[in-house]
Amino acid sequence: MNLLYVKKPQKMKNTLILILLFVAFFQTSCAQNSSSKNLGITDSINPSQVNLSEQEWKKKLSAQQYYVLREKGTEKPFTGEFYLSKEKGTYKCAGCGESLFTDDMKFESHCGWPSFDKEIAGGKIIQTEDFSAGMSRTEITCAKCGGHIGHIFNDGPTETGQRYCVNSASLTFESKQNPTKLSMLDTLTIGGGCFWCIEAIFEELKGVKSAESGYSGGSTLNPNYKQVCSGNTGHAEVVQIIFDPTIISMEEILEVFFTLHDPTTLNRQGADVGTQYRSAIFYRNKNQLQIAQKVISTLEANKVFTDKIVTELSPFAKFYAAENYHQEYYELNKEEPYCNVVIKPKMDKLHKVFAEKLKNK
Numbered sequence: 001m002n003l004l005y006v007k008k009p010q011k012m013k014n015t016l017i018l019i020l021l022f023v024a025f026f027q028t029s030c031a032q033n034s035s036s037k038n039l040g041i042t043d044s045i046n047p048s049q050v051n052l053s054e055q056e057w058k059k060k061l062s063a064q065q066y067y068v069l070r071e072k073g074t075e076k077p078f079t080g081e082f083y084l085s086k087e088k089g090t091y092k093c094a095g096c097g098e099s100l101f102t103d104d105m106k107f108e109s110h111c112g113w114p115s116f117d118k119e120i121a122g123g124k125i126i127q128t129e130d131f132s133a134g135m136s137r138t139e140i141t142c143a144k145c146g147g148h149i150g151h152i153f154n155d156g157p158t159e160t161g162q163r164y165c166v167n168s169a170s171l172t173f174e175s176k177q178n179p180t181k182l183s184m185l186d187t188l189t190i191g192g193g194c195f196w197c198i199e200a201i202f203e204e205l206k207g208v209k210s211a212e213s214g215y216s217g218g219s220t221l222n223p224n225y226k227q228v229c230s231g232n233t234g235h236a237e238v239v240q241i242i243f244d245p246t247i248i249s250m251e252e253i254l255e256v257f258f259t260l261h262d263p264t265t266l267n268r269q270g271a272d273v274g275t276q277y278r279s280a281i282f283y284r285n286k287n288q289l290q291i292a293q294k295v296i297s298t299l300e301a302n303k304v305f306t307d308k309i310v311t312e313l314s315p316f317a318k319f320y321a322a323e324n325y326h327q328e329y330y331e332l333n334k335e336e337p338y339c340n341v342v343i344k345p346k347m348d349k350l351h352k353v354f355a356e357k358l359k360n361k
């Protein structure tokens with residue numbers, strides 16, 4: 001049980017914990033080495049995010065956020081960014097990013113501040129008595145960073161009877177309709193011989209959200225594996241990689257790609273022969289084309305390969321996902337001879353050369 005999730009009958013204890021928390025906070029502002037370990041709450045705290053000096057908080061927060069979160073200020077009613085907002089999504093602490101409320105907890109209170117009738121479970125909000133300004137109120141603060149959020153009252157109109165009266169400035173909002181994260185992802189389609197290999201390799205890289213085996217670059221509509229293997233459809237076996245460019249760049253992806261397949265053999269990878277096994281990059285825009293050209297010319301300038309790089313650069317047109325049994329083929333069929341003989345050495349090389357780029361490292 002989280003010590004900080006204290007309900008009303010325990011308010012005295014709660015107040016004591018909060019005082020201790022603030023004492024600890026001010027101590028750590030002066031002495032960076034100490035932490036709030038003594039309070040037994042380190043599990044819920046990421047020191048790098050919340051153990052900031054006042055100077056650092058000032059730098060991190062806007063003036064209004066600092067005034068509310070760190071100086072327990074109250075924004076003017078009817079002025080806050082989220083007062084009337086009905087958008088779907090999650091409200092987070094502007095100090096540390098902890099998720100505190102969701103849109104379905106929000107109701108129109110006409111009081112001038114965003115109001116919620118409950119909080120996201122898990123002891124993320126601390127309640128404490130507040131006798132400031134000549135009033136007796138219950139203050140709410142973020143358990144993780146100690147930031148002041150607002151007050152809670154027992155006059156809510158919904159079944160919970162509660163009204164979390166919150167300053168917009170203490171919150172940030174992550175929209176469900178427009179997740180910024182998703183819109184930042186990029187997609188790249190590449191072929192480097194048998195897609196079982198390429199997919200297995202890219203699944204392991206940090207920043208890669210998914211790698212899916214399929215077919216691109218041909219003319220036949222809805223091709224199946226047998227047709228592609230005949231070499232008559234024009235399609236190459238490819239892997240469509242969805243990645244977060246803030247974690248792994250396209251250049252880094254291509255570096256792995258060119259290290260783990262042979263880009264100098266035309267329509268062939270080892271014993272696999274045919275146009276379906278060609279080395280190819282299907283670029284989606286001018287930027288991807290330029291990056292691919294730059295990486296290839298750098299490899300050639302540095303004479304990384306004895307032979308000429310024959311990787312095809314073509315505009316992306318269509319990706320057909322391969323049949324289900326091809327997805328995660330290596331992961332599910334490691335004992336098969338092909339996996340053992342052809343794929344395993346590539347995976348070993350991946351683990352050796354790109355150890356720091358792998359997930360769970």
Ligand SMILES: [Zn+2]
Pocket residue numbers: 093094095096097098142143144145146147
């Ligand atoms: Zn916080």
